[in-house]
Amino acid sequence: MRVTLLTEGTYPHAHGGVSVWCDQLVQGMPDVEFDIIAVTGTGAEELAWELPPQVRSVTMAPLWGPAAAGKPPRGRELRRFLDSYERFLHSLLDPVYATHFGTELYSFADLARRGLLSPALRTEGALRTLQGVWSRPYLPTAASDPSLHDALHATDLLEHALRPLSVEPPRHGVAHAVSGGLAALPGLIAAQQFAVPFLLTEHGIYLRERYLGYRTGPYRWPVKALLLGFYRMLAEESYSQAALVTPGNRYNRRWEERGGTPTENIRTVYNGVDPELFPAAGPEPTTPTLSWAGRVDPIKDLETLIRAFALVRAEIPDARLRLFGGTARGAEGYRDGCEKLAQELGLGDSVVFEGRVELIQDAYAAGNIVMLSSISEGFPFTLIEAMSSGRATVSTDVGGVREAVGETGLVVPPREPEPMAKAALELLRDPERRARMGAEARLRVIEQFTLRQNIDGFRSIYTELTAGQTNLTVVHSQSRDAEGAA
Numbered sequence: 348m349r350v351t352l353l354t355e356g357t358y359p360h361a362h363g364g365v366s367v368w369c370d371q372l373v374q375g376m377p378d379v380e381f382d383i384i385a386v387t388g389t390g391a392e393e394l395a396w397e398l399p400p401q402v403r404s405v406t407m408a409p410l411w412g413p414a415a416a417g418k419p420p421r422g423r424e425l426r427r428f429l430d431s432y433e434r435f436l437h438s439l440l441d442p443v444y445a446t447h448f449g450t451e452l453y454s455f456a457d458l459a460r461r462g463l464l465s466p467a468l469r470t471e472g473a474l475r476t477l478q479g480v481w482s483r484p485y486l487p488t489a490a491s492d493p494s495l496h497d498a499l500h501a502t503d504l505l506e507h508a509l510r511p512l513s514v515e516p517p518r519h520g521v522a523h524a525v526s527g528g529l530a531a532l533p534g535l536i537a538a539q540q541f542a543v544p545f546l547l548t549e550h551g552i553y554l555r556e557r558y559l560g561y562r563t564g565p566y567r568w569p570v571k572a573l574l575l576g577f578y579r580m581l582a583e584e585s586y587s588q589a590a591l592v593t594p595g596n597r598y599n600r601r602w603e604e605r606g607g608t609p610t611e612n613i614r615t616v617y618n619g620v621d622p623e624l625f626p627a628a629g630p631e632p633t634t635p636t637l638s639w640a641g642r643v644d645p646i647k648d649l650e651t652l653i654r655a656f657a658l659v660r661a662e663i664p665d666a667r668l669r670l671f672g673g674t675a676r677g678a679e680g681y682r683d684g685c686e687k688l689a690q691e692l693g694l695g696d697s698v699v700f701e702g703r704v705e706l707i708q709d710a711y712a713a714g715n716i717v718m719l720s721s722i723s724e725g726f727p728f729t730l731i732e733a734m735s736s737g738r739a740t741v742s743t744d745v746g747g748v749r750e751a752v753g754e755t756g757l758v759v760p761p762r763e764p765e766p767m768a769k770a771a772l773e774l775l776r777d778p779e780r781r782a783r784m785g786a787e788a789r790l791r792v793i794e795q796f797t798l799r800q801n802i803d804g805f806r807s808i809y810t811e812l813t814a815g816q817t818n819l820t821v822v823h824s825q826s827r828d829a830e831g832a833a
Contacts, residue, residue, distance in 0.1 A: 348379045348809050349520030355386040355530035359396040359405060362673065363642045364728040365550050368618060369525055370396055375802035377401055379809065384408060386511050386529050388676060408511040419466035428458065429472050436480040439576030440488060448580040456536045459512035468506045474498055481569050493569040501570045505577060512536065517543055521812045527553030528578060531585040544590040544812040550725035551746060552602045554582040556646065559723060583607050590812055595726035596747025618726045619801035622793050625735035628712035635666040635775050638714025640707060640729045643682045644675040650688055651764050652720035657692040658768035663775060666697065671710035673703040711736040715781060716774050721745055722761045731796050734788035739781040741770045755788035
């Protein structure tokens with residue numbers, strides 16, 4: 348079998364939960380050939396993982412490197428593009444035109460691979476087309492009186508978002524996007540142009556995270572409306588065109604069903620860990636300690652965790668909070684803000700940013716309780732790893748968290764320090780309950796969320812989709828033979 352993994356900002360150029368998942372998948376199938384198309388930042392990123400022999404190639408699709416240096420199309424080809432672009436923009440802003448999205452998106456792919464799409468989007472004609480569309484009185488954006496600056500800003504963001512269309516899509520095997528959004532673009536083109544089965548696995552809900560990010564983004568409403576319209580339509584196109592969508596939990600499944608995925612095309616496959624690699628962590632620290640592991644990023648909402656810890660420390664003065672993990676690219680300011688918040692709350696040296704740890708198991712063993720404070724998650728690896736390590740957990744009620752922990756951990760509302768602090772205090776003051784919940788959590792992982800179950804699930808899906816593609820190829824071949832005979 349042959350599989351092309353489609354990633355964005357993760358494997359094989361970064362560490363973190365989704366990257367771990369990808370590495371486990373590839374390492375667990377030594378008989379499957381993998382190619383990787385990775386949507387990256389600048390294209391200068393180095394590999395963060397040692398790739399096994401069955402990874403044949405890694406192709407980078409940088410979003411923020413230099414734009415294509417070619418000249419835009421001219422004459423009739425430029426006019427066709429501008430007509431197509433107008434329909435595309437309408438599809439992002441007006442539900443009446445939603446059916447145009449896929450048709451026009453696919454028409455851009457050829458221009459992109461020829462190096463013409465980026466120059467075309469930056470022409471004066473394209474800029475005027477955008478200004479004309481979103482200023483029409485029947486569209487909500489018109490009320491905000493979009494400016495030329497808005498049009499330039501929106502064009503720049505959209506041009507970068509469409510850059511993955513310039514990558515040569517896979518023509519054989521299975522195209523497996525391990526997130527929604529921009530990573531799906533080469534897979535959609537492969538499915539539409541070459542009948543390659545497109546498989547979509549969302550660990551978090553990409554569209555929801557775009558809404559969360561743009562809510563506080565430094566853009567005026569017309570720019571937000573256009574870009575969020577693009578991500579909404581891209582999500583719907585991905586859901587409708589995927590041969591299968593494999594959510595990691597019921598929460599994601601509900602989003603994907605509402606987004607238009609046919610129910611018969613959805614198959615839940617839970618994330619898993621190897622319980623032997625994450626054995627029971629052993630004795631707890633003697634100092635009351637909360638530990639957290641992950642990627643320092645606004646979506647992890649460490650500010651709420653730090654505020655909750657301040658309430659814990661008011662009750663247990665010698666308590667500590669240890670935060671393990673690297674800082675996401677671009678989130679350095681967020682980390683600085685978290686450190687400043689800890690100082691402002693008078694927490695001194697009781698809050699420690701430990702950075703990346705060589706063995707993530709040490710991060711879970713470092714705490715009496717493992718915390719998860721995110722405002723968005725899918726089926727978080729750090730949570731099931733902590734559970735496999737036999738630690739009690741306090742987690743926010745997002746994504747598949749409640750589905751993962753069952754009755755073996757405490758679940759609290761996101762963005763609320765008081766309930767989080769209350770739950771942590773309950774467990775810190777009750778060692779017998781902590782021990783019981785930790786033991787039950789490890790048993791739950793062994794019974795339901797092992798790595799072997801996850802890999803076997805995807806091997807079966809790859810086999811099924813590959814067989815379907817072979818049958819489709821035979822049908823097409825027979826059809827061509829029949830036409831030739833006639």
